Amino acid sequence: MFPDFEREVKDCLREGVEKVEENGDIPINPHDKIADISSTVSFKVAKRDKKDPRDVAEDILKHLIAIKERYYLIGKIDAVGPYLNFYTSKKFLSETLKKVLSEREEYGSLHYRGTILLEHTSANPDGPIHIGHIRNSIIGDSLGRILKKAGYDVEIQYYVNDMGRQVAVVAWGMERFALDQDKKIDHGISKIYAGANKLLGADAFRKEEVDSLLKRFEDGDGVTIKRFDNLVSRCLEGIRSTLDGMNISVDKFVRESQFVFNGDVNSIISSLKDERYAYYEDGALMMDLGEFGFEKDFVVTRGDGTSLYPTRDLAYHAWKSERCDRMIDILGADHKLISSQLKVILKILGYKEPEIVIFEFVSLPEGSMSTRMGKFISVDELLEKTEEQAYLEVDKRRKDLNEEEKRKISKFISIGAVRYDIVKISPDKATTFNWRDALDFEKRGSPYIQYAHTRACSILNKGGSYDEPDLDLLREEQEIKLIKKISRFPLAVKEATKDLRPNIIATYARELAEQFGQFYKDIPVLNAPNGLKNARLALVDAFRIVVNNVLQLLGIHAPKYM
Incomplete structure (x- = not known):
């Protein structure tokens, strides 16, 4: 409204x-x-x-x-x-509530049009996704939800680096280490990857074996391709399971190798050879992008003519460019240079430029992570620890519930806590995830917002139906403030869509819950006179609808009780 x-x-x-x-x-x-x-x-x-x-x-x-x-x-x-x-005006207030109560889950939807391919996460298939990846996933998933709410046709893609050296290291390691069957498959693969790297060390001969394996794959050897495909598929099973557990969905996993084997990469290389920015150095094809403000040149091929990851990424973006109106990439701060170069080269070749959302990294108080050496906190472990802590709080507050109900509540609280605590910060700012703060009801994070929804549900359950409410009776200051905050949901969607910043929705969610908290404190609903009670029940229902819609955009469950 x-x-x-x-x-x-x-x-x-x-x-x-x-x-x-x-x-x-x-x-x-x-x-x-x-x-x-x-x-x-x-x-x-x-x-x-x-x-x-x-x-x-x-x-x-x-x-x-x-x-x-x-x-x-x-x-x-x-x-x-x-x-x-x-x-x-007063008319604005009543019209806002009528619109919310009429549109319900559609409230906040905009009418933009067009197709968007949004890529996020795209972690290497050499182990589970960890805390270093999860900000990418949460920003990407939340942004995808927001863009869909704004009216766009959005497809979420995960770009699989199945031709990287790390996959060859895992394939080499699988011949030397047994896969731990007691571990989740991506965790088992990570253990092999770490063990293989340790075994390789500075051993030049063994490293040549890995290089030879990778070369056979790139040359199209059927047996090697099957080996790589099998281990990548198995690792992606584990990764998809983790993402599903975080309410994060991916529409399509697109493999890097398809652009090598179908000739797209060679087509890109051929096109770049003819550009005036191209030159050769020790057999390697380079692009001089100094004219565009880059001190470092872009390497297209190695000296032996084989392609590099950035070149294959160009082929992927050229492919995407022909299948959508807009491309959006969620990338870590360490990709600033290469993504800027990629945009320039795509423009030179006449393709659409991707819109890049760069995010700074999230860390834990415990310190840094390295997949290669097996030192990292996986998202599975993070969620398990957060769920354990959530359970302690639920068990303390809800002695009346059985064990199954407590576990169920703990799970959705922990997922919401992780998602909200990460998405609430602007992508361009670094952040540290602290599960104590994320789960603290007084910190006004996800549990606080979810609890506001349960309060509204409780009032409506006790109050019953409200027939033809006279909305003009809502004149108290806290009533008007809540209606005005409700009215701003479409504006928040519009601004988050325009700026590609899901933290705008997270901020709005907190402000909306805070405003409802003030209303809940100051305004009696169930004990109000009948006409006024009806109007206030309608207002509570409007809040419930909007906070549910907001939480949906953040991938967070809106519970009826907790």
Whole structure:
């Protein structure tokens, strides 16, 4: 509903300001701390006319008041110094609730159109995904959900590096170490990978064996391809299981090797050879991108003519470019340089450029991780530990529940805690995951938001149905504040979509739960007179609908009790 109010404000300003200036560019701020929307248009006019912006604001205000009645969502308009302030009307409040109660799970949906291929996670198939990968997965999954809510047709892809040396190391290690059948398959593969790396050490002869294995794969040897395919598929089974456990889904696993074997990589190399930026150094094909501000040149092929991972990534993006309107990649900060070079080269070749969401890394208080040496905290272990801690809290609070119910609640609390604690931080900021903070109800993370949903469910369960509520009865300050916060959900979706920042939705979720908490504290619902009780039950239901929709975008369960 808020976007409708936003449009009315812009239209009203445009009509009013046209009497003062020709230019229809209207600056507004939907996040003003005092007004529902403010505008600084008076500064712009004052600069042109060499007048005091406060006088200009008063002049514009007169025109706005004269035409305000034509805009039914706008209530009061005033000027505070040079700022023009707009406030929603009573009609806006009731229309917001009607819209939520009518649209329900569709509330907050936008009407953008187009196809998007969004790539996230894409961890190497040499072991389980760990805490270093999970921020990629959570940002990517949440963003995919938001973009779908905005109206886009989104396909989630996981790019599988099945031609990397690490896969050859695992294949080599499988001949020398027994797979631990007691471990989850991706964990067993990780153990072999770590053992193989330790055995390889500085042994040049053994490293040549790995290189030979990789060469046979790249040359299309059927037996070797089958070996690689089998171990990669098995590792991906474990990875998919972990992602499923985090409510993260992938539509398509796309293998790097397909672009080598189908000739796409060679086509890219042939195209790059003909570009004026191309040159050879010791037999290696290079791209001089100095013209585009890069000090480091892009290596297309090795000296022996074989392709490198970035070149195969180019082929993947060229393939994607022809199958969508937009490409979005979720990449770690260590990919800044290569992703920037990739965008430039795709542009040179005439393909779409991907939109890159770069994230800084998440860590644990315990320190750093290395898959190669087997020193890491897997997501499976992280979830297990977080679930154990959640269980202690649930067991303390809910002695009335049986063991199965306690475990069920502990599971969805732990998943929500991990997801929210990671997604709430802007991707461009590093973060440390602390399970104590993530599970703390007082820290206003996922458990706090989930609990707000259960409170609303409890009120509605006790209050029963509400027939034809008179929404105009909702006049208390906390009622109005809650309705206004509910109205801003579509705006949050719009801004998160525009900026590709799922943390905007996480922030909105917390603010919405906080506002409901204040309402819950100050406003009686079940003991209110019948007419008012009905209206307040409708408001609680509207909150429940919206917080459920918000949690869905974050991949977090909205429980009826906990």
